[in-house]
Each structure stands twice: as structure tokens, then as C-alpha cells.
Amino acid sequence: MQFKLTSHEENVSVITSIAPQFGLYNHCCRSNFDALHTLVKDDLLDVNSTIISKMQSSIELIPQIAGHIVTSGGKRLRPMLTLASAGLVGYEGTRHIDLAACVEFIHTATLLHDDVVDQSNLRRGQGTANAVWGNQASVLVGDFLLSRAFQIMVADGSLKVLKILSDASAVIAEGEVHQTIIKNDLETAETAYFQIIENKTAVLFAAAAQIGAVIAERPEREERALEAFGRNLGVAFQLTDDVLDYSAEQLIRGDDFRDGKITLPVILAYAAGNDEERAFWRRTIGDLKQNEEDLTHAQSLMLHHGTLSKTLKRAREYANAAHRNLSLFAPTAHRIAMNEVIDFCVDRVY
């Protein structure tokens, strides 16, 4: 069977039919993030204050642009991992606040540079910094935030933390460059894709979580467990993100498709496709020659071959590994909240 969908009505009906099989509309899962949010609420307020105060500069455009992205409704997932890990291992100091802000600055710098890179016009429904202020400002304010993150780490004074986050920062850049190389390349191997998402996404999750154990001076095995938890969670998160870009809730975006980005749902669909389907992928993703109805057709091919559900299944495997990583720790309120965040990351609907 081959899907030939052209009208908006058919599009909607197909996507609606995909959703239940993924549990994408499992709204109860929203609360899973709230549990952790409640636990680290006070810390998170401090992190937000730190972010606002540390992004200041005598050059007023810097906090304007940084603020545009820092306050654009992000979930602060990465800094929350630092707060959660610190709480999990019983850390009682205040260093986790500044270091969580560092993690968010590194992430924000990546977003600012990613906007230049992908020439995307929308992120979370707002105009990107790039679209509003141009490439120049996005790149330079990203540089400022990355440098500011290192200044904060230096003030914190731990060479170990500096090593973790400078290593992460270099690996993120490698992952991003690697991603630009495979763009439009439908022959990309699954292993290359997994290497990229581990580097560009999971490494910062891992570093964010590991830092909590480092500042609490916990034993090596706890540090390693939290690092692995973050890494597995990050991969699960990115796999889910790559599914969501083709899902109903994200229909207004379809950014990955329009950019010719190679993600697992595409790799699997191309591998499973017949000659005609492969020609479709080569035209739309390989050569970026796209018609209005192509995204809908891409989604229908993914439904036909089950590549979105296969990708989500992989996400679930990584999520399960993250759960196992946390099993080293006693089932405190923090651990349970972190378990819930894992599930939230693979079940989220936004």
C-alpha cells in the first residue's frame, strides 16, 4: 500500500491516527515534569535570577538578544538536571545555582548559533534572534554567553567542572559540524546519526547531571551513574524531538523536513522504501525540491513503514537505560521525580 495524500483533511486524519499508537496524547504525563519542578522550585528561581544578572553587559543589545532566547519559554530542562542531581545526592551548598546557569548559557549559545546555521525562522513560535537582529548579533551574543559561562565556572573554581563543560562544549560543536555534513545525505548510517545526537544533545545532559555529584564530592560510581543517566536521557529526548517534528502537534513546523535534516525516522523510511519512495526522499530531502503536500506524504510514508513508532521505541530503550542508571540511588522524592522526567521526555506532547 502506498499513501497518496494531498488534501489538508487527509493530512489531519493520518496524523491523528498516528498519535494514539505513540501515546502522544497522554496528557497525564505533563505532571511528570511538574514533580521535579516543585522540588527544585526555589533553586530554579535562583538560577533564573543568576541567568538574568550574569547576561548583563554595558552593551545593551547583549541582554536584549540573550533575554529573547533565555526567556522565550524554554523548560530549563538542562539546568534542572544539575539541580535535580545535586538534590538527589544531598548537596547542601549553593554552587549548583551558578553551574546550572552555566549549563543554560552553553545551551543558549548553541541555540543562537543553531539559528544562524539552520536559517530557521521560528523557534517555539517566536521569531528567532537571528530573524529579528540578524546573523551578526546571534553569533556574537552566543560567543558572549559561552565566554560568560566559562567566567562563571572560573569564579566557581573547580578545574574538574571546567573540564567536564569545556569537553562538552567541544563535543557539541563537533556534533553540530557532523550534522551539517550529513545534511541531505540519505545514505547516512544509523551509527552516524546516533553519534551526532549523542554529541550535539546528550553530552550536555550528561555533563549537567554529572556536575551535581561532582560538587557534592560523591563517589566516582555515583558521578558515573548520573553522567550515564543524563546521556541516555539526552538521546531519548532527541529521538523524541526528531519524531515530534513529523507529528501532529508540530505540524506548523516540519523544520527538519524543510531543512533536509537527516533524522532516524527519515533514515528508516528511506531504508524501507521502494524505488518510488526513495526517489521521493531524494527529491525532497536530498535535493530540497519540495512541494506543499510533500510533508504530508513524508508523514504518510513514515506511518506506512512505522518509522516514527520504531524511533520512539528506541527512545524508550534509552529511557529505560536512564531509569536503570538511577536505580543506584535510593527512591527519594528527587529520584522519583527524575524517573518521571525520563518518562516525560519520551511521552511529551508539546
Added chain:
Amino acid sequence: MQFKLTSHEENVSVITSIAPQFGLYNHCCRSNFDALHTLVKDDLLDVNSTIISKMQSSIELIPQIAGHIVTSGGKRLRPMLTLASAGLVGYEGTRHIDLAACVEFIHTATLLHDDVVDQSNLRRGQGTANAVWGNQASVLVGDFLLSRAFQIMVADGSLKVLKILSDASAVIAEGEVHQTIIKNDLETAETAYFQIIENKTAVLFAAAAQIGAVIAERPEREERALEAFGRNLGVAFQLTDDVLDYSAEQLIRGDDFRDGKITLPVILAYAAGNDEERAFWRRTIGDLKQNEEDLTHAQSLMLHHGTLSKTLKRAREYANAAHRNLSLFAPTAHRIAMNEVIDFCVDRVY
């Protein structure tokens, strides 16, 4: 008198007439850089090896792009300041090699991001990384090099050095953002211009020189003297650069003019101009509406008002201050070579 030059012949004759009054053709000055070059030759070979080895990555595009700019004929002026300072204060270890490479990586990252920013197509006569590989790769490889610089510093293990270079890196970004803000703004105050060149250029010169004293654990006053030397040299260097962009040797570029960049020669020419001249500057620099002969006319206005020679005079004042900073040290071969580099930076013809 007002210049109305339109033909290429007049252009050449005017520019040739500017040069002698600046001493731009004082070719004996080339050797001034060679003295330092000879002194630090072995160290510089080690720095170059370090640069090549530390820019490696499993993502082959990274050393390709980094190598394009790292090996494109730059003088390694900034890392040489670290080597020179270390030699000046009698440092006998090997840390200056890696840290000089860090300084060059930070500078290279700035160049890669600057190419994106200015959409310039040529740097030192070669296609920019941006022109060859696109904005994406330039930004991301710049990020990689900046992160790699911090990794090297972390391995070196000095929080003081990390503070100096992370502070420098943040200030450079502030200077670059500030520069984009005043672009095309002819009402820019001289003080704003000097703030920008101090931030975007002189701060890295200062940091590079200071590090030599830091790793040799020299007294605070020597550290401060080398920091001030670098800062004054950096301002002198940038002022000279801004003159050269309107000089005969650089006629093939005129990048600043075409970009509508506000530099001291322009600020002074606009301030001294009559109504007609100000209208010219507003059209060409303010609105970027330029004809083929406008650069020549801009140069003739600068000649008329002596703004290039006034700018070079300011450069010379900063150079003299740099000489005074070095007077704290005994007139060893290293100090004399550094004195010669100061003169070279304001007298250079390339």
C-alpha cells in the same frame, strides 16, 4: 579645496602622494618583526605543531576549515606576544607553548565568526572559510576552536590563566557586538570607537602578553606592565589597521568603507567635513549607497583633512606608551625585539 576624483589615474596619484607622509613605504621596518621571530623561532615551531595537533577531530571538516584560516599566512602576532613575554621574564618551562596556541585559537574563532558577521569574501586575499564552506561551518568550527582553547587551558591547570582568557573572550564578544551597533552611525563618538578597539582587539593582545609573566610567577608589577604593553600595542595595531584599509597598499580591499564600518579616519573626516562632504559620508557609510569612485573620493577627503595622518599619530602615541611599559624590563635581546615589534605594528606596510 575639495577633491573630485573619478579616474583611476587620479586615484593612484593621490594615494601615492599620501604614502610618504605616513612613512608607509619604510621597508626597513619589515625586519623589526624578524628580530622577535628569530628569538622565538623554536617556540613558534612548537606552537604551530600544537595548533595543528589540537585542531584535529574525528570530524574531518573541522581541521580542514580551521586549517584554512590557521595556515592562511597570519603572522601569529598574538601567540608570539606570549612567547616574547615569557622569554622576556626568563620563563624556563613549556606551558607558554600550549597557552600561545590557546591565544591563537581564540583569535581564529573570532576571525571565523567575523567572516560570518561582515559577509566579507576575502581575507588576506584568499576566499574566507565562510565563502568556501558557508556560514554554518564557520560558526561551528569557531565554536569548536574556542571550546578547544578552554580544554587546553584546563589541561594547563591555572585558574588565573583561565580567568584572564575567559574575561578576554567575553570582552571581545562585547566589543564585536558594540561594533555592529555603531555600524553606519556617523555620529559615533571617538570614545565609543576607542572602547570598541580596546575590547575587540587590544584585550587579547594584553592577555597574551600578561600570560608570559603569570606562568613565570613574576611579581604583580611585571604582570601589569606586560598587560599594559599588550593593551597599548593592540590599540596602536588596530588604529594602524584602520588607516591601512584606506591606504594605497590596501586599495584592493577598502573593506571597512564597503561595510560602512565606523573607524577613526571616518569619524574625523565626518567631523571636519562641510555640508556636502557630510552628505557624501551619510550616503556612502550611513546608507551604504556607493558608486565605484566613492572609495577614491573618501580617500581624497581623508587626505584633505589629514584624518589618516591624525589617526596614525594616535597610533604612535599608543606605541610610545607601549614602549614606556617595557621600560620596566632590562634591555635584553627580547626587550629590544619587542620594542621593534611595537614600531613594526605602526609602521607596517602590508
